[in-house]
Every structure is written in C-alpha cells, then in structure tokens.
Amino acid sequence: MFFNSPRLFRPNRNGFAVQLAPEAQQWILALADRLEELLDTDSDDVRRLFPTAYVDDPERDAGYQILAREELADRRREAVGLMRQTVGQANWTDETLTAWMGIINDVRLVLGTRLDIGEDDDEFDFEGPEGELHLMYHQLGYILHEIVESLTTTLPPVDED
Amino acid sequence: MTAPVEVQQPDVDSVVEEDRPWVVVVWNDPINLMSYVAFVFRKLFGFSEAKANKLMLDVHEKGRASVTSGTRTEAERDVFRLHGEGLWATMEHDS
Numbered sequence: 143m144f145f146n147s148p149r150l151f152r153p154n155r156n157g158f159a160v161q162l163a164p165e166a167q168q169w170i171l172a173l174a175d176r177l178e179e180l181l182d183t184d185s186d187d188v189r190r191l192f193p194t195a196y197v198d199d200p201e202r203d204a205g206y207q208i209l210a211r212e213e214l215a216d217r218r219r220e221a222v223g224l225m226r227q228t229v230g231q232a233n234w235t236d237e238t239l240t241a242w243m244g245i246i247n248d249v250r251l252v253l254g255t256r257l258d259i260g261e262d263d264d265e266f267d268f269e270g271p272e273g274e275l276h277l278m279y280h281q282l283g284y285i286l287h288e289i290v291e292s293l294t295t296t297l298p299p300v301d302e303d
Numbered sequence: 304m305t306a307p308v309e310v311q312q313p314d315v316d317s318v319v320e321e322d323r324p325w326v327v328v329v330w331n332d333p334i335n336l337m338s339y340v341a342f343v344f345r346k347l348f349g350f351s352e353a354k355a356n357k358l359m360l361d362v363h364e365k366g367r368a369s370v371t372s373g374t375r376t377e378a379e380r381d382v383f384r385l386h387g388e389g390l391w392a393t394m395e396h397d398s
Contacts, residue, residue, distance in 0.1 A: 247389045254334035261333045300351040
C-alpha cells in the first residue's frame with residue numbers, strides 16, 4: 143500500500159495536497175496555453191482531440207462533428223481556465239485535479255501525434271533531435287499516472303459484476 | 304377476402320436500423336496510458352475495477368473493445384463523453 147500511495151497529489155479532506163513543484167505546474171500551464179491556441183486551428187496535431195464518431199458514414203459524422211467539435215473545444219478552454227486559476231495553490235479539489243488531468247492527457251495526445259508514437263515505441267532517443275519532446279511526453283505521462291492514482295481514490299465502490 | 308388495396312409502404316430500412324442496437328467501440332491507441340483508460344471507463348460508466356481493467360486490456364491486446372450499447376442517441380452520447388476524455392471511440396451497428 144505504501145508504495146502505491148499517490149505522491150504528487152495526496153488525498154485529504156479538501157481534495158488533494160499538491161506536491162507537484164510550482165515550476166512544473168507553470169511548465170504544464172504553458173503547454174496548456176499552446177494547446178488552447180491549437181484548438182481553433184485545423185492543425186494535424188489536434189486531430190486526436192476530435193475523433194471520428196461514425197467510421198463508415200461520412201454524412202452522419204459531419205453532423206456529429208458540427209455539434210461535438212465546438213463543445214469539445216469549449217470544455218477544454220474551460221479546463222485551461224480553471225488551471226490558470228489554480229496554478230500554485232496548495233490544495234486542489236477533485237474538479238481542479240480532473241481539469242489538469244484532462245489537459246495533460248490532451249497535451250500528450252498532441253505530442254504523441256507529432257512524434258508519431260507507435261505501439262512498440264518503448265525506448266526513446268532522448269539525445270536525438272526530438273529528444274526534448276520525448277522527454278516532455280514521458281514526464282507528462284508520469285504526472286498523468288500520478289493523477290489517475292489519486293483520482294481513483296474518489297471513485298465510489300462498485301460491486302464486482 | 305377483400306380486394307387488395309394500395310398501401311403506403313413503410314420505410315423498412317429506417318425501422319430496421321433503429322431496432323438494431325448501436326455499439327460503442329473504443330480503439331487502441333499507443334498514446335493513452337492503460338491506467339488512464341481504465342480510470343475513464345470506471346468514471347464514465349461506473350464499471351467495477353475488474354470490468355474496467357478487462358475492457359482496457361481488450362482494447363490494448365485485441366485493438367478494440369465494445370464498451371456500451373443502446374439507441375443511436377445513447378451511443379452518440381457515450382461516444383461524445385469518451386471523446387471528451389481523449390479516448391478514441393466510434394459507434395457502429397451491432398452485427
């Protein structure tokens with residue numbers, strides 16, 4: 143249990159005590175700002191943020207995209223807004239940590255798309271021309287995993303089925 | 304016996320289509336963390352940890368998993384919620 147307990151975001155009565163360094167929070171927020179700028183573009187980097195719903199029916203999918211795309215973008219803008227309000231705070235609520243989680247995941251999706259991450263990409267060349275991006279991708283993955291561990295403690299118990 | 308009369312043919316295709324359930328499919332992608340995918344399943348659909356992990360492993364190992372099913376409206380709502388969490392979800396007719 144000790145080894146599995148979340149370290150960066152420790153559950154407490156008010157939500158989570160934030161142990162993630164302020165510099166790391168600012169770094170993530172800067173990435174979130176860049177993500178927000180990309181939301182309104184047709185950049186190939188954000189295609190994973192707005193997936194196809196109807197694979198075999200372009201007409202229906204177009205209808206879905208009309209409704210979903212702007213809503214999905216708005217939710218992300220709201221989440222980034224909440225991140226700006228809460229960066230540096232000692233304690234985050236479930237809602238705040240959830241906003242940070244979603245945007246960190248989105249940034250990873252964009253980075254992974256740009257890096258063309260594949261199923262067998264277990265080893266990265268951190269020294270190569272894209273080394274810095276790979277490093278960011280991995281650091282965000284670590285932080286995301288920590289958030290998931292913390293938020294899992296908030297899920298209601300469910301009977302096994 | 305009555306004489307045959309002309310009747311308006313019902314639109315059989317659309318009736319059949321609405322009767323067949325839609326299935327929401329989550330696809331494997333090499334970016335999303337396995338722990339994140341399982342967490343999203345539990346959060347959105349209230350699945351047990353065991354069920355969420357099994358579906359997540361199906362996605363990872365088989366490339367896809369059917370996570371929910373229902374009417375077109377229900378399936379589209381679930382797809383949208385999954386898209387909101389960054390998962391790669393699509394919907395298709397049950398076959």
